[in-house]
Amino acid sequence: MRHDLVIYETDAARIDAVLERFLGDSSSAAVLLIDRSGEPLAMAGAARTLDTVSIAALAAGAFSSTAALARLLGESEFSVLFHEGLKESLHVSTVDDDAILLAIFDERTTVGMVRLFAREASQGLGAILVEARRRPRRTGVLAAPLTPEEARSAIRQRPA
Amino acid sequence: MSIINYAAKVINFKLVYYGPGMAGKTANLQFVHRCLPDDNRGNMISLATGDDRTLFFDFLPVSATSVRGFTTKFQLYTVPGQSRYNMTRKLVLRGVDGVVFVADSQWDRLKENVESLRNLSDNLREYRLDLATVPYVVQYNKRDLPDVAPLDYLEYTLNRGARRVPAFEAVAVTGKGVFDTLNTVSRMVLLREFGQVQEGAS
Numbered sequence: 249m250r251h252d253l254v255i256y257e258t259d260a261a262r263i264d265a266v267l268e269r270f271l272g273d274s275s276s277a278a279v280l281l282i283d284r285s286g287e288p289l290a291m292a293g294a295a296r297t298l299d300t301v302s303i304a305a306l307a308a309g310a311f312s313s314t315a316a317l318a319r320l321l322g323e324s325e326f327s328v329l330f331h332e333g334l335k336e337s338l339h340v341s342t343v344d345d346d347a348i349l350l351a352i353f354d355e356r357t358t359v360g361m362v363r364l365f366a367r368e369a370s371q372g373l374g375a376i377l378v379e380a381r382r383r384p385r386r387t388g389v390l391a392a393p394l395t396p397e398e399a400r401s402a403i404r405q406r407p408a
Numbered sequence: 409m410s411i412i413n414y415a416a417k418v419i420n421f422k423l424v425y426y427g428p429g430m431a432g433k434t435a436n437l438q439f440v441h442r443c444l445p446d447d448n449r450g451n452m453i454s455l456a457t458g459d460d461r462t463l464f465f466d467f468l469p470v471s472a473t474s475v476r477g478f479t480t481k482f483q484l485y486t487v488p489g490q491s492r493y494n495m496t497r498k499l500v501l502r503g504v505d506g507v508v509f510v511a512d513s514q515w516d517r518l519k520e521n522v523e524s525l526r527n528l529s530d531n532l533r534e535y536r537l538d539l540a541t542v543p544y545v546v547q548y549n550k551r552d553l554p555d556v557a558p559l560d561y562l563e564y565t566l567n568r569g570a571r572r573v574p575a576f577e578a579v580a581v582t583g584k585g586v587f588d589t590l591n592t593v594s595r596m597v598l599l600r601e602f603g604q605v606q607e608g609a610s
Contacts, residue, residue: 252409252412253410253412254411254413255414255415256414257415260413283411286467287411287420287422287503299450302469305483305485313464316499385412389476390419393603393604394602394604396605398476398602399599399604400595401473401480402472402587402594403440403448403470403471403472403590404444404448
């Protein structure tokens with residue numbers, strides 16, 4: 249089962265708009281849209297200064313393990329994961345079967361506010377992602393197959 | 409699950425290092441992490457137990473050369489090898505684009521290798537993936553140890569499925585075979601994504 253995803257410029261702009269609105273409405277410090285395979289898809293707020301690649305991998309791992317826990321208890325999923333810190337807290341919620349929404353927030357807001365606006369944002373994001381998954385995978389410069397030279401490209405080791 | 413982002417000009421792939429406990433999956437990632445320039449890799453995360461056994465996964469994001477202006481990125485994951493952690497292994501496989509099976513070459517680990525390979529096949533099936541079609545390579549690790557099975561025997565035991573896949577001898581702790589393995593599977597993933605112009609075609 250391949251859930252490949254292509255995000256075009258227009259999708260990215262619409263996703264960014266929803267995230268910016270969620271960031272403002274919920275007064276979060278940073279918000280991230282994350283694919284459940286662990287890949288960050290988009291972000292807003294202070295997320296740009298964080299190690300979002302690591303955060304996305306860990307949040308997706310935590311959320312998927314929570315979902316597995318739910319299934320052990322006979323639930324289909326726990327739709328929200330909440331971690332409360334001394335200064336900053338984390339709220340992760342379901343967008344759809346393939347994506348989750350993470351918010352990092354502090355004392356300027358409450359988990360109730362974040363939860364309220366996360367639900368609204370998730371609906372908007374879910375609709376955009378459904379459309380994006382229906383689009384053709386490769387167009388423009390990526391449409392042609394790889395040349396032999398491109399196929400030989402490699403992950404290069406640092407010279408000793 | 410590859411993700412192409414036309415706005416950020418990035419293509420993302422997920423590679424998973426699979427295999428029995430203590431076969432050297434984490435050692436592969438540690439060597440890659442040590443040997444890549446800072447610009448080509450992110451932080452390595454290890455979710456391990458107190459005695460350094462992988463509990464959930466290790467994670468290392470790396471950047472490869474770009475394709476037509478798009479940066480290709482590979483997210484490297486390991487799974488916990490111990491048999492009791494099957495549920496977490498299954499979770500890590502979600503969205504996988506390419507698999508490295510790291511086998512322990514020692515004679516007395518053959519059974520664990522076979523069981524782990526069977527388990528990989530079963531777990532992939534849950535995502536409707538198949539070892540016969542998914543980009544996949546085998547690495548025979550720990551070739552420096554005294555009591556290892558001959559390569560032919562390992563090939564016969566672990567690499568005789570519907571298709572023979574590329575296989576590499578390795579000593580992951582010293583780096584031998586690590587980049588050959590990674591580069592081969594990453595090229596296979598790219599070829600599967602894009603296809604290739606036939607050599608000599610104009």
